[in-house]
Amino acid sequence: MQKLKDNQHNKSNGRSVLVIGGGVGGIRAALDLAESRRNVVLIDTSYSIGGLMTQLDRTFPTNNCDLCTVSPHLSENTRQIHLDLKPMTQLEQLTGETGNFKATLVTEPRYIDIDKCTACGECHKYFPEAVRFTPGLDPRAPTCMRYPQATPYAFSIDMEKVTDINALKKVCKADAIIPDDTQKKVTIEAASIVLSVGAQLFDPAILDNFGSGQFENVVTGLEYERIMSASGPFQGDLVRVSDKKPPKKVAWIQCVGSRGINKADVPYCSGVCCMYALKEAIVTKERFAESIETTIFYMDMRTYGKDYELYLNRAKNDYGVRMIRSRPHSIIEDHKTKDLSITYAVEEEVLTKTEAFDMVVLSTGFRIPETTIDLARRLGIELNLHNFAKTDHFNPVKTSRPGVYVCGVVESPKDIPETMVQASAAASMAASNLPAIMDVPESENDFIPERDVSGEEPKIGVFICDCGLEIGGVVDVDKMVEFAGARPDVVVSQAVGYGCSSDSMALIEASIKTNNLNRVVIGGCSPRTHETKFQDLLRRAGLNKYLVEIVNLRDQNTWAHMGQPKEALDKAFKLLGIGISGVRKSRPLMDQTLPMNQNALVVGGGVTGMTAALQLAGQGVKVYLVERSAGLGGLAKSIRKTIQGDEVGPFMNQLIDDVTAHENIQVLTRSIIVDHSGIPGRFKTGIQTGPRMNYMQLDHGVTILATGALPNRPDAYGLGTHDSIVTQLELDVLIEDNPEKIKAMNQVVMIQCVGSREPDNPNCSRICCQAAIKNALRIKAIDPDIQIFILYRDIRTYGFQEDYYRKARDLDVKFIRFSLDNKPEVRVENNRVSVFVDDVILGRKIQIETDYLALSTGMIADDETTEDLSMMFHLPRTSDHYFLEDHVKLRPVDMSVRGFFIAGTTHSPKTIQESITQAYAAAGRAQTLLAKRQINLGAAVAKVDGSKCAACLVCVRACPFSIPFINEDGYSQIDPAKCQGCGVCAADCPAKAIQLLAFEDDQIMAKLDGLFGGLN
Amino acid sequence: MENFEPEIVAFCCHYCAYTAADMAGSKRISYPPNVKIIRVPCTGKVDAIHIMKALEKGADGVYVAGCLEGDCHFKNGNTRAGYRVEHVQKYLEELGWETERVAMMNMSAGMGEFFARTALEFTQKIKQLGPSPIKRINIDKSQKAVG
Amino acid sequence: MKTQSKLEKVLASGALAVTSEVGPPRGAIPEKVKEKAGLIKDHVDAINVTDNQTAMVRMSSWAAGVIIKQMGLDPILQMVTRDRNRLAMQSDIIGAYSMGINTMMCLSGDHVKFGDHPMANGVFDLDSIQLVQTVKKMRKEGKFQGGADIKSPPKMFIGAAANPFADPFELRVMRLAKKVKAGADFIQTQCIFNLDKFEKYMEMVCDRGLDQQVHLLAGITPMKSAGMARYMKNKVPGMDVPDEVIKRMEAVPKEEQPEEGIKIAIESIERLKQVKGVHGFHIMAIEWEEKVPQIVEKAGLFPRPVL
Amino acid sequence: MTLQTKFSKGEFVILAEMNTPKGIDISDLVTNVRHLKSRIDAVVIPDMDNGVMHMSALAGGAIIRQQGLEPMIHIYGRDRNRMALQGDMLAAHVLGIHNLLVVQGENIAHGDHQNAKLVDDLNELDLLVMVHSLLKGTDLAGFELKGKPEFFTGCQVQPIQDDEHLEKEFISAKVKVDAGAQYIIVPPVFDMAWYTQILNKFKSLNVPVIATVFMLKNVGMARYISINDPGSRLSESLITRIRKSKDREAECIRIAGEMIKELKSVAAGIKISASGWEDRLPAILDCAEL
Amino acid sequence: MITAEQKPLSEIIEYISPYDRILLVGCNECVTVCAAGGRKEVGLLASALTLHFLKQGRTIDIKEITLERQCDPEYVEELVSEIDRADAILSMACGCGVQTIAERYKEKPVFPAVNTKFMGASESQGIWVERCRGCGDCLLGITGGICPVARCSKQLLNGPCGGTSNGKCEIDPDVECAWCLIWERLKALGMEKRYEEIMEAKDFRPAGGGGPRKIIREDLSL
Structure with a gap:
């Protein structure tokens, strides 16, 4: 800190x-x-x-x-x-x-000074009652750090559990314990x-039917995660709590405490449990044993997220996870074996069934x-x-x-x-x-100018932390200081206690200045966590930040070899040898920077693109909003109402007006993107615009893709052959614009998953269940006597949409389930539309004559557009042609190419609200880049020595990012602004003409020399 | 050869193997101190010559540890490193050295235990093979001198 | 008559010519040559003597030819460009002619890779067409390839090979035309199993009028077994054995397969006799010379004309 | 040999369209011209095409002239009155610009200066009359000029969707030819059969008919044209062809090249419009084997 | 480009075993490009040799140096400062380079570390294929840009032999039949007629049949 x-x-x-x-x-x-x-x-x-x-x-x-x-x-x-x-x-x-x-x-009060605590774990070692953080399975220790990479990287004390505070204080060599903290x-x-x-996650212990809290082998989903986790109570072995034996049969029960009307239940859907149960089942098979039987008891499988349906299919088809559509009502434990039997009913059969399992996982949802x-x-x-x-x-x-x-x-x-x-x-x-970010000046670094060390003989300062006893307790710091001091060019070698404490940092800084050091070695913990810190210290001391080498004496030595002090000392010498030799060959390097272009390009003028554009424009960013059609609005313009009953039209009109009027937004309608070049922060995109396709180039620093998706119109159930067979989108318009026509109807049928969740478009379109229920409720509002049938496969009203689903059922909307291999059939006879469907519960085929057949067709990716753009921008797509984000979990709006963000239905099907949220998110992520005045490209880039280059093209072909090229002078040139710094070219170059800065060959050789005692 | 302690160099990529080694340490999982790590941004940076030079300068074994197959932060650096290790093995074969003295390993950042286990297994293998042929001749010589 | 060749005479008479071949032994065993030639002597007009066939070292083809000549028969000297440069080849031609050999085949030869000296250097100073040209020049202009005059030039009746089945098919007739243009008097073809394709080929040959310029002898090989048929289909480069032929061989019991093979050969000859441009047959009974008389007789090509 | 002579000799003439910069950096323009110098007959310089402000065509033409190529500049009545236009024409002659293309200025509403004041003093026909008058040595007010300029002047026709439309444009073109237009440039069509029909129709006016080859750049652009410009008759199969190709840009270049090849026998010349991708013009000409 | 491939280490070792100080010379031209004798390979070979001799308990002094080109005397001259400190020279250049060095430094034994293979082109990263035999009388103009001398196993000049199948050479189904390629190319160029002309017996003098070849440019020579 x-x-x-x-x-x-x-x-x-x-x-x-x-x-x-x-x-x-x-x-x-x-x-x-x-x-x-x-x-x-x-x-x-x-x-x-x-x-x-x-x-x-x-x-x-x-x-x-x-x-x-x-x-x-x-x-x-x-x-x-x-x-x-x-x-x-x-x-x-x-x-x-x-x-x-x-x-x-x-x-x-934490009772620990975060600034002093080095996370050495001594306190923990002496009070080892419970080390791990394993909710529900282990008690909390008096001193605790939740997991190895905790932030802040410091322990804390639960004073109530401490019996002898002085004893605790004693073990802390960093003197970080503050007993009287307030x-x-x-x-x-x-x-x-x-x-x-x-x-919070729902605690199922209050439900008496599942035995949670009573039966050892009934666990919640989160407890099951902890059991499987490598940092969990069983070190990552999947075993039953009762006998620590691996289970052979595991069952999951879904919707425990959710989607219910009983005591302690909540009515909404928790949205995540279906996916985590599937994941736990797959991981069980993947990591532990293929032979473990996994069964999931569920009501509706709600895999509505991006590519989630594929995950469900994989679970079923590739891993053989068994799915039973049933809500079990109880679990009984065998007192001897601690095995569990689940009693459940399935729709198709009259009698209930009972089946034994070794372990049962309760999928519990969220509670406020x-x-x-x-x-x-x-x-x-x-x-x-x-x-x-x-x-x-x-x-x-x-x-x-x-x-x-x-x-x-x-x-x-x-x-x-x-x-x-x-x-x-x-x-x-x-x-x-x-x-606005454009108005916030970038804080100046008040570092003193860098000293020019070229031409100077190396003057190395070695500073060794003892890190309390973490290093010093295993190896003799004095001996290391002595060893380092005897190496050539080392002019200062000293111990600094906690090197990363402010006192020590000040001491090192002063030593650099007074001794005129030009290279520094820090012996301490991992450079992964501390390199930046010491690099900044060097800058403060007027040295280039690449003149420091961190020797990992703690994480990779004393921690790993604490039981072998002699060997650890020997290794410490060698590691110091590596570091000292290495730093002698280090060179001052400049981070590559370029000025950032602070304009944004937003592709797509629908609700998503407009929202993102407006948000950025409000921050003073100049936005080019490129839309291929003649007007703004996109697909949302054809939607009348949301499920919450809000009017979409006025909202859209306001949005369009705001965007058009905003001085920072340049709207370019009838515009097609035709070429693209540049690097993140400095892109150049060519468009053809206007009725005569005038060519122009836009300079921008970031790009937000909001090109949307297309309404699906599959050739199914007679769509397009009869006036009364329409899509939900058309029904939405009809309800709003012509309620009289609705009134005249007696029966309406809706079919779900039309063209979705099918082999040629396997994913769920996410929006159709709520769209159908929305329209059903509105029809019922016009005339409650109209009979509505919704033929579905799973109703996926996630979250609070479940309220509307329940309301629809209350209003007597009929829900009839069908399966993919037994789809409904639509016939038109005498201009009347009839739907034939097998009713699972009745067990026979029924015929429903309908005045109107609304097909829930959902969305389909705009393959042609995403393909064009993915080629120009070098962006990946999913197998069903949506853009593929950089990381599906942690970076859902960032693309793999820096400076590109996606939002809205070009990412995956979603509702207007979800698109708007993602638009704000994309605008926010874009600002993290736009806030920079400079693009820092780091210093680890490949550099070509033209005089050695044989222009053999090896680097050109080997570079994973296609950066090198042969320039006019006939040798390879690598744009430092584009180089990613992997070093593949440097390793492959047959003329040894390429060096990766900060990892030059001579430095690696020097490190080897240092290790083996030779002097380079 | 009972108390032979081999010198082992591990070229570890910053993103996965080096982090895994840190992870092993933070979990206090022990592995042989014989293994000394040299950090590289990506195993794709490790040249055959680095491995050869390590052997030449006195390593009894060298391994390159990168990300899991398909998980390289730089697309395919680890795959290329694998090829280079094979190339060095071909040289060693020609020279009549044990090719097992060099190896390629793959692991993710979270695999601290795996790092420790592979370090142990590799060290044990090198112990079985004995000192590098370079050192062996010196030992033989000194023994002869004594004898 | 351009030469003294018996084959030329037979062909000129308009009769269907019949040739077959003898592979010289891998050792100094003149008896072997005599024995093999003896088996077919009455049933053929001339006998090809192969030149280090399949790139294996054998008795030199001109020497074996001399032995056959001494038997009163008519040898055809095969010569491949693989083993000798233009000097060696021309000297051998003069030598052979001096010993009474007046008919020869100009070939490029199998690659050394296939033989027993794969480490040998393939010479290929000339290719087969250039060899034809060279022999023609020797005969017609009385000059060596290099341009010097020959005292008493050899008058060889010049043959060349054609494989109608190798790739690219469309080039096959053109290549034949090139050989004819270079001076080939007669052509022996690769073994023919795919008769449909061969007939198509001959149509193209006739379309170009090549049948008027060269005598084409269709290559016939009797197969001993279904195994051999499969081997030729899969392993011998440039060979086209249709599946029906293999099936037909497979359909009969193993012991009857040799007979079936001969039957196919005879049927093929019968059919090819009708094909315009086919002026004779070259029967390659590989290590099965004893069956040649039977085939010739049953195919109605016996007795051979006496000129 | 001037453009006019080439036409009269029946040579197939190649024109390339190049915009002046929006700014003062003419390096791209000059580089592109240099790469094409020996391969084309003239460079067509649009003047504030699409209603987007650019450096004036007159200056562009002069630059082309400096580079040793023949310029052909657009003239139109949207932004300038007859005084300014005549003055510019005289300047054009002096600067060595002798080829004029009379066009209809595009709607300002689609451009980048939508608040600009529309002039529209002269229409296309008036402009032809004006040029004719200048050629005779008189300005539009009837005053005699000191020295007569020389111009080779042509006109454009509008996109043509169907037969009826063709007839209409034909009549309008005839009027322009009668008013002094010496050649006609026809807008791009991607269906060769339809294009041939159109070009043949205009040929009967006995002036050179020049076809336009518009370079597509990707599927998005092809799709846009197919929807918004029915007269271009851009077919689904052409879009599919671009989509299926491994290198779409190369395929677009090939398509342009193939069109040029086919047009060689149908038109007196072609105008290639690469709109912003002038650096790809040499590749197009390679594909067209020119 | 001239391609080469490193010799088996055992052969190299045999050459240099008698010597203690080796000058290992790379070349920054063709052999660098074909990854046989550039700076990187020089380093690798030096290291491998060091390993070998260390194993025998011998320390051998291997000095690494890579010249711009070993086939030009001026560059070879750069070795002068090193030559006295070497007992033998190990060259990683093609045969031309080895000989240039041998000619210049007559007093020192010079050994090749690579086998010079052929004049080839890069087919893809790491793969080189033979394209030219340097026959001194280029036929490519009439064979559609595909060389029958270098690429036909029998160097046939008048068309494919009877062993072609599926467009592949009889000696190896992985090798393209040069004549099939030539024919396809001629067809594509509309030059089928070219094929029908008989290519006369080749004059092998320019190919080296007339003894070691030489090019003299009088305008350039001094």
Whole structure:
């Protein structure tokens, strides 16, 4: 946290955004803001941030290890100069208004000085009652760090569990323990508030039928994650709690506590449980044993997200996960074996069935805890009937109180990608109450000028941390100091205690100056976490930041070899040898920079593109809004009402007016993109515009793709052959524009999944279930006597849409299920439309004559357009032709090419509200780039020595990014602005004409020499 | 040869293997201290010559550890590194050295245990093979001198 | 008559010519040559003597030819450009002619890779067409390839090979035309199994009027077994054995397969006799010379004309 | 040999359209001209085409002249009155610009200066009359000029959708020819049969008929034209062809090249419009084997 | 480009075993491009040799140097400063380079470390194929740009032999039949007629049949 203090002055010159809650959503929002040079205060009641995601084992759909994907995300945190992280802190009071809030924050005592704690774990070692964080399975230790990459990287103490505080104080060599730590209260000025406190997971113990809490082998989904996790109670072995034996048969029960009307149930759908149950089942088979039988009991499989249906198909077809459509009513435990038997009924059969399992996982959903309700009251925001934050229908991150925004599960149940999208959207909205980014000057680094060390003989200073006992307790620091001091060119060699503490940093800085050092070696912990810190120290001391080498004495030596002190000392010598030899060959390097172009190109003038354009324009960004048709509006212009009953038309007209009138937005209709070049931050895109296709080039720093999707019109169920067979979109218009015609109807049939979830378009279109229910409810509102039949495969009214589904059932809308291999049949006889369908429950085929047949056709990707653009912009697409984001979980609006963002239905099918949210998110993410005046390209780039180059083309062919080319002078040229720094070309070059800066061959050779005692 | 402690160089990529090694440390998982890591941005940067030079300068074994197949941060650097390791193995074969003295490994950043296990297995293998032929001759000589 | 060749005479008479071949032994065994030639002596007009066939070292073709000549028969000297340069080839031609050999085939020869000296250097100083040209020049102009005059030039009746089945098909007739233009008097073809394709080829040959300029002897090989048929289809480059032929061979019991093979050969001859431009047959009974008389007789090509 | 002589000798004439820059950086224009110098007969310089402000065509023409190529500049009545136009024409002659193409100025509403004041003093026919008058040595007010300029002047016709439309445009073209137009440029059509029919019809006016080859750039653009310009008759199969190709840009260049090849026997010449991709013109000419 | 391939290490070792100080010379031209003798390969070979001799308990002094071109005397002259410190020279250049060095430094043994293979072109990364035999009398103008001398296994000049099948050469189904390629190309160029002309017996003097070849440009020579 040293850095935060150093840069405290940065914070005084502007108000902050207060982000409440340090889960992935809060972290994302805070990082987005900090990256766009906005000051942020991030508070969390916990000891360290990370929230729910850090407890998960792996995440779908890639089944990646979460820790790996989340940890770089978290450590980013400490680098942000605009970010003030306050763990164990709550909001007490909020006064004032938008742009000018005063928030009173209360921080609980941690009893550990974060600045001093080095996370050595000594305290933990001596109080080892429970090391791991394993909710529900292990008690919490008195001192705790939740997981290896915790942020802040410091322990905390639960004073209630401490018996002898002096003993504890003694073991801490860093003297970080503060026994008399007290609660602290501060008031900060905030322009906006972002609420991202998430929700709790439902505790099923109060349900008596499933035995949760009583039967050892009944666990919740989260407990199952912990059991599978490598950092969990069984070190990553999947075993039953009762006998620690691997299970052979595991069952999942869905919707435990959700979608219910019984005691303790909530009526809404928690949205995420279907996917996590599928993931847990797949991971069980993938990682543990193919032979473990996995069964999921479910009501509707709600795999409505992007490519989620493919995941479901994989679970069923590739992994053989068994799916039973049933809601079991009880679990009984065998007292001896602790096996479990589940009793359940299936629709097709009269009798109930009973089946035995080794383990049962209860898929529990989200609940808003009392603490959140309380917090909402303090924030002065309204909650909806389910106690989630009530938000604007056309801006789901905006609460009832201006200036207060929400994201993540506290807004509605959702999964990680959607939380990330909302977080970026909330950050973007929050920033709009601050001065526009274009007007915020970039803080100048007040570093002294770099000293020119060329021509100087190496003068190396070696500074070795003992890191308390972490290093010094295993190896003799004095001996290392002595060893290092005897190496050639080393003029200073000394121990510095905790090298990363502010005292030591000051000492090193002074030593560099007084001894005129020109190279520095730090013996301490991993360069992964501390290199930046010491690089900054060098800059402060007037040295180029690439003249420091960090020797990993702790993480890769004393920690790993604590039981072998002799060997560890020997290895420490060798590692120091590597570092000292290496640093002698290091050279001052310049980070490559280019000025950033601060214009944005938004492709697509639908609701998404317009929202994003407007949001950016409001921040002073010049926006080119390129639309291929003659007018703005896109698909949303043909929608009349949302399921919540809001009129879309007036909203769209206002949006179009705002966009057209905005001085920072240049609307280019009838425009086609034809070429593209440049690097992130400096793109050049050619368009043909206007009726005569005039060519022009646009210069821009970022690109937001919002090209949308197409309404699907498959050749199915007689669509297009009869006036009464239409799509839901057409029905929506008819209801609004011609209610008389509706009134004249007696029966209406709707068929779901038309052209979706089928082999040639396997994914779910997500919007059709709610669209059908929306239209059904509106028809019922016109005339409750009209009979409505909805033929469906699974009803996917996720989140609060479930309320409307229930209402439709209450209003006697008939839901009839069919399966993919037994689809309904449509016949037209005597100009009358009839639908034939097998009723599963009745067990026979029924005929429904209908006045109107509405087909839920959903959306389909605009293959032609996304293909064209993906080729020009070099962007990947999914197998069903939507754009593919960089990381489906953590970077859902960023594309793999930096500077490109996607939003709306060009990403995947979604509702207007979801598109708007993503538009704000994309605008927010774009600002993180646009906020920069310079593009820093780093220093590790390949450099060609033209005099050695044989122009053999090896680099041209080997580069994974196609950067090198043979220039006019006949040798290879590598644009440092484009080079990614992997070094493949340098390794392959047969003439050894290419060097990767910061990793030059002579430096690697020097390191080998250092290791083997030779002197280079 | 009982108490032979081999010197092993591991070229680890910053993004995966190096992080995995840190992870092993933070979990206090022990592995042989014989393994010394040299950090590279990507295993694609590791040239055959780096491996050869390591052997020449005195390593008894060298391995290159990169990201899992298909997970390279730079698309295919780890695959290319694999080819180069094979190339070095061909040289060693021609020279009559044990090709097992060099190896390619793949792991993700989170695989701390795996890092430790492979480090152990590789060290054990090199112990079985004994000192590098370069060192062996010196040992033989010194023994002869003594004898 | 351009030459003293018996084959030329037979062809000039308008009769269907019949040739067959003898592979010289891999050793100094003149008896072997005599024995093989003896088997077919009454049933053919001339006997090809192969030149290091399949790139294996054998008794030199001109020497074996001399032995056959001494038997009172008519050898056809085969000569491949693979093993000798233009000097060696021309000297051999003069030598052979001096020993009474007046008919020859100009070939490029199988690649050394297939033989027992794969490490040998393939010479290929000339290609087969250039060899034809060279022999023609020797006969017609009385000059060596290099331009010097020949005292008493050899008058060889010049043959060349054609494979109607190798790729590219459309080039096959053109290549034949080139050989004719270079001076080939007669052509022996590769073994013919795909008669449909061959007839198409001959149509094209006649369309170009080549049948008026050269005598074409259709290559016939009796197959000993279905295995051999399959081998020729799959392993011998440039060979076209239709599946029906293989099926037909497979359809009969193994012990009857040789008979079936001969039957196919005879049927082929019967059919090809009708084809315009076919002036005779070259029967290549590989290591099966004893069957040649039977084939010739049953195909109605016996007795041979006496000129 | 001037453009006019080439036409009279029946040579197939190749014109390339190149815009002046929106700004003062003429390097792209000059580079593109240099790459094409020996391969084309003249460069057509539009003047504020599409209602988008650019450097004036007169200056563009002078630059082309400096580079040793023949310029052909657009003249139109939208932005200038008869005084300015006549003055510019005289200047054109002096600067060595002798080829004029009389066009209809596009609607200002589609351009980048939508608030500009529309002049429209002279229409296309008036312009032809004006040029004719200048050629005779008299200005539109009847005053005698000091020295007569020389011009080779042509006209354009509008996109043609169907037979009826063709008839209409034909009559309008006839009037223009009667008023002094010495050649006709026909807008792009992608269906060769239809294009041939159109070109043949105009041939009967006994002046050279020049076809326009419009370079497509990707599927999006082809799709746009197929929807918005029915007269271009851009077929679905052409779009599919671009989509199916491995390198779409190369395919678009090939398509343009093939069209030129076919037009050689139908038209007196072609005008290639690469709109912004003038650096690809040499590749198009390669494909057209010119 | 001239292509080459490193010799088996055992052969190289045999050459240089008698010597203690080796000058290992690379070439920055063709052999660099075909990854046989550029700076990188020089380094690798030096390292491999060092490993070998260290294993025998011998320390051999291997000095690495890569010349711009080994076939030009001026560049070879650059070795002068090193030559006295070497007992033998190991050249990684093509045969031309080896000989240029041998000619200049007569007192030192020079050994080749590579086998010079052929004049080839790069088919794709890491693959080189023979394209020219340097016959001194280029036929490509009449064979559609495909050389029958270099690419036909029998160097036939008048068309494919009878062993072609599926467009492949009889000696190896992975090798394209040069004449099939030529024919396709001639057809594409509308030059089928060319094929019908008989190509006369080749004059092998320009191909080296007349002894070592030489090019003299009098206007350039001094």
